[in-house]
Amino acid sequence: MAHVRRADRRSRALASALPFAAVACFGVVxxxxxxxxxxGVTAASAxxxxxxxxSSTTSTLPDVSASDAHLVYLRDCATCHGxxxxxxxxxxxxxxxxGAAVDYWVSSxxxxxxxxxxxxxxxxxxAPPGQYLADPNARIARHPPxxxxxxxxxxVRYVAAIAPxxxxxxxxxxxxxxxxxxxQIFRLQCAACHAWSGVGGALYQRAAPSLHSATPTQIAEAIxxxxxxxxxxxxxxxxxxxVDAVVAYVRYLDHPENRGGQPLWYLGPVAExxxxxxxxxxxxxxxxxxxxxxx
Numbered sequence: 001m002a003h004v005r006r007a008d009r010r011s012r013a014l015a016s017a018l019p020f021a022a023v024a025c026f027g028v029v030x031x032x033x034x035x036x037x038x039x040g041v042t043a044a045s046a047x048x049x050x051x052x053x054x055s056s057t058t059s060t061l062p063d064v065s066a067s068d069a070h071l072v073y074l075r076d077c078a079t080c081h082g083x084x085x086x087x088x089x090x091x092x093x094x095x096x097x098x099g100a101a102v103d104y105w106v107s108s109x110x111x112x113x114x115x116x117x118x119x120x121x122x123x124x125x126x127a128p129p130g131q132y133l134a135d136p137n138a139r140i141a142r143h144p145p146x147x148x149x150x151x152x153x154x155x156v157r158y159v160a161a162i163a164p165x166x167x168x169x170x171x172x173x174x175x176x177x178x179x180x181x182x183x184q185i186f187r188l189q190c191a192a193c194h195a196w197s198g199v200g201g202a203l204y205q206r207a208a209p210s211l212h213s214a215t216p217t218q219i220a221e222a223i224x225x226x227x228x229x230x231x232x233x234x235x236x237x238x239x240x241x242x243v244d245a246v247v248a249y250v251r252y253l254d255h256p257e258n259r260g261g262q263p264l265w266y267l268g269p270v271a272e273x274x275x276x277x278x279x280x281x282x283x284x285x286x287x288x289x290x291x292x293x294x295x
Contacts, residue, residue: 076112
């Protein structure tokens with residue numbers, strides 16, 4: 001009879017612990033499912049990273065005249081950078097920055113800085129060219145580019161003509177690049193800010209952006225020009241063939257080869273620790289209730 005009573009108490013204790021364990025398990029499932037949905041939305045909304053920028057496909061683009069590029073520059077760029085590209089109180093000089101810098105900032109939609117409060121908006125969420133005001137106080141962030149590729153290429157040529165010097169738009173060759181060399185350089189030089197998986201990271205009073213939306217040419221340009229507070233890497237630090245290797249590795253990070261298991265959105269120990277805590281708490285709760293019922 002005593003044995004039956006102990007078994008009955010044990011069964012009731014396990015039954016009372018099951019709701020808590022179920023909540024923990026549902027939390028794990030929801031955690032994983034939410035991350036998968038978020039990753040899918042991000043992938044769907046991100047631009048095609050395999051597409052080339054304006055500078056890398058200039059030969060196939062319709063020609064935009066220098067006079068048209070001149071008008072676009074005066075309308076959208078000269079307010080901050082000056083009609084002669086020597087800068088103003090609102091923006092830096094473009095003398096000597098190079099075509100790589102112009103192509104990077106404009107093709108990634110970070111320039112021109114515009115007043116986001118204007119009512120006219122394009123389908124991409126920004127005011128179309130000619131319908132916004134230059135705003136040097138606007139927050140710099142990646143957007144869909146304000147111009148078509150042909151216009152961007154023409155702007156690169158125009159700025160290079162009135163502000164010569166600086167690194168040119170690089171030519172990227174991924175077919176003959178070394179993925180292992182690129183991974184080694186990335187982990188040494190880039191992962192500290194952009195995270196080992198290229199998702200970006202928080203820094204003191206700033207944040208390093210994610211690399212998954214950048215095109216191969218934009219990645220190579222960023223290495224050479226050092227946009228924002230990023231350091232610029234010259235040919236002595238990273239030769240041209242190693243730049244190609246880094247670009248290839250960053251593109252590999254979009255779809256890395258998984259060795260098994262749930263990647264947990266490649267967030268590292270944060271996501272892994274969260275799952276471990278949820279599962280661990282559920283197991284500890286069941287074990288505690290079972291041990292308590294034996295007493």
